[in-house]
Amino acid sequence: MDSHRGLTRCSFILNRFDLQIFAEERTEPATPRRRRRVREEGQVARSTELNSFAVVSVGLIAILLLGKSMEKELLSLLQTFLSNLHIVTYREMNLSAVISAETDLIRFFLGILSPIFLLSLITAVAVNVVQVGFHVTFKPLAFNLNRLNPVVNLGRIFSLRSLVELVKGTVKALAIGYLMYRFIKADYPIYLDSLFISFPANLAVITKLIFFTLIKILPLLLILAIIDYTYQRWEFERSIRMSKYEIKEEYKQVEGDPRIKAKIREKQRELARRRMMQEVPKAQVVITNPVMVAVALRYDPEVMNAPVVVAKGERLVAERIRKIAEEHGVPIVENRALAWALYKSVDIGEEIPPELYKAVAEVLAFVYRLQEKEVA
Numbered sequence: 001m002d003s004h005r006g007l008t009r010c011s012f013i014l015n016r017f018d019l020q021i022f023a024e025e026r027t028e029p030a031t032p033r034r035r036r037r038v039r040e041e042g043q044v045a046r047s048t049e050l051n052s053f054a055v056v057s058v059g060l061i062a063i064l065l066l067g068k069s070m071e072k073e074l075l076s077l078l079q080t081f082l083s084n085l086h087i088v089t090y091r092e093m094n095l096s097a098v099i100s101a102e103t104d105l106i107r108f109f110l111g112i113l114s115p116i117f118l119l120s121l122i123t124a125v126a127v128n129v130v131q132v133g134f135h136v137t138f139k140p141l142a143f144n145l146n147r148l149n150p151v152v153n154l155g156r157i158f159s160l161r162s163l164v165e166l167v168k169g170t171v172k173a174l175a176i177g178y179l180m181y182r183f184i185k186a187d188y189p190i191y192l193d194s195l196f197i198s199f200p201a202n203l204a205v206i207t208k209l210i211f212f213t214l215i216k217i218l219p220l221l222l223i224l225a226i227i228d229y230t231y232q233r234w235e236f237e238r239s240i241r242m243s244k245y246e247i248k249e250e251y252k253q254v255e256g257d258p259r260i261k262a263k264i265r266e267k268q269r270e271l272a273r274r275r276m277m278q279e280v281p282k283a284q285v286v287i288t289n290p291v292m293v294a295v296a297l298r299y300d301p302e303v304m305n306a307p308v309v310v311a312k313g314e315r316l317v318a319e320r321i322r323k324i325a326e327e328h329g330v331p332i333v334e335n336r337a338l339a340w341a342l343y344k345s346v347d348i349g350e351e352i353p354p355e356l357y358k359a360v361a362e363v364l365a366f367v368y369r370l371q372e373k374e375v376a
Contacts, residue, residue, distance in 0.1 A: 026241040033250060038240055044132040045236035049172075049228035051127050053221040058123040060214055062116045070112045071207065131229075161235065172224055176217060183213045273317065276348060279310035280321055281328035285367050287342060290334045294318035295342040296325065297352070299364060306351040307360055312343050331367045338363065 030038075038044075063070070187209050242250075280286070283296035284307070293314050299307035311321055325332055338359045346352055352360055 026243045028242050030240040030242055045233045046131050047229035047232045050225040051124050053225040054123050054127045055120045058119050062119050073108050073112050179217055276311040280324045283310055283330050286325040286330055286332045287339045288334050289336050289339045293339045293343045294321040295339055308351050309346045309348055333363050
C-alpha cells in the first residue's frame with residue numbers, strides 16, 4: 001500500500017515538473033528574443049578597460065593641446081597665491097585675499113580642466129554606445145531583495161567572474177606599477193637636475209616627464225582593453241546560453257504549443273468542411289471518380305464568368321459530398337479524368353481554368369438535357 005502511494009506521488013511530481021529543466025546543460029547560443037530580454041534588463045557585454053584606455057587617450061590628447069595654456073594658468077594661480085601668502089597670518093586673515101585665491105582656483109578648474117572632463121565624459125559615453133549600442137533602461141536600478149541576500153552576495157563574491165576581476169585588477173596594477181618604476185628610474189637623473197632650476201622650468205620638466213610616461217603606458221592599456229573586451233564578450237555569450245528545453249519552451253511561447261496549434265488547425269478544417277458541405281446543395285453538378293474523388297461545381301451565367309468549385313474531397317469527404325448531393329437532388333456525373341483534373345488544379349472558391357471549359361461544358365450540357373427530360 002505504501003509503495004503504491006509512493007509511486008503515485010512520484011508520478012504526480014513527474015507530471016508537475018519536467019526533469020529536462022535540470023538534466024540539460026545550456027549549450028545552445030541565445031535566441032534573438034533572449035538577447036533582447038537580457039538587454040532590457042541591462043545585461044550586456046561591456047569592457048571597462050576599453051573605456052579606461054579611451055578616456056586616458058583622449059585626456060592626454062587634450063592635455064597636449066591645452067598644455068601651454070594650462071601651464072600659464074597654473075603659474076599665474078601659484079604666483080597670485082604666493083604673493084598673497086604674507087597677508088594670511090594666524091592673528092589676522094585677509095578675507096578678500098582668501099576669496100581671491102579661491103576664485104582663481106575655481107576659475108582655473110572651470111576654464112582649463114572642464115574641457116578635459118567634458119571630453120572624457122563624451123568619450124566614455126561614445127565608447128559605451130559603440131560597444132553595446134544606444135539603449136536606456138532603469139531595470140538595473142530597480143529595488144531587488146536578492147541584493148540584500150547574504151547568500152546571493154557571497155555567491156557573487158566567490159564567483160568565477162569576481163576571481164577574474166581580482167586577477168585582472170592585480171595584474172593591471174602590477175604591470176602599470178612596474179612600467180612606471182622602469183620609466184621613472186630611467187629618467188631619475190632628469191628629476192634630480194630639475195631640483196636646481198627655477199620653479200617654472202621645474203614644473204615644465206616634471207609635467208613633460210609625467211606626460212610622456214603616461215604615453216608609454218598606453219600600449220599596455222590597449223592590450224589590457226583588447227583582452228578584457230574579448231573576455232567580456234565570451235563571458236556574456238556563455239552566461240546567456242540556453243538549453244534545448246528552454247529553446248523549445250520559448251518557441252512555444254512565441255509560436256504557440258504545436259499540439260494546440262494542431263487542434264486549432266483541425267477545428268479550422270472542420271469548419272471549412274462544414275461550410276463546404278453547405279454549398280453542395282447549391283451546386284449544378286457533382287463530378288466523381290467515382291469513389292476516390294468528388295468535385296461539386298456551381299455555375300450562374302448572370303454573375304459568373306465560369307463555373308466555380310464549391311466543394312471537393314477524396315475518400316470519406318467525397319462520399320459525404322455524394323451523399324448530400326443525392327439527398328438534395330444534385331446530379332452526379334462520373335468522369336474520372338475530369339474529376340482528378342478539377343481536384344488537383346482548382347481550389348475551393350476558384351473558377352475552373354480555360355483548358356477545362358470544354359470538358360465541363362459537355363458535362364453541364366448533359367445535365368441540362370437530363371433536367372429538361374425530367375420536366376417534360
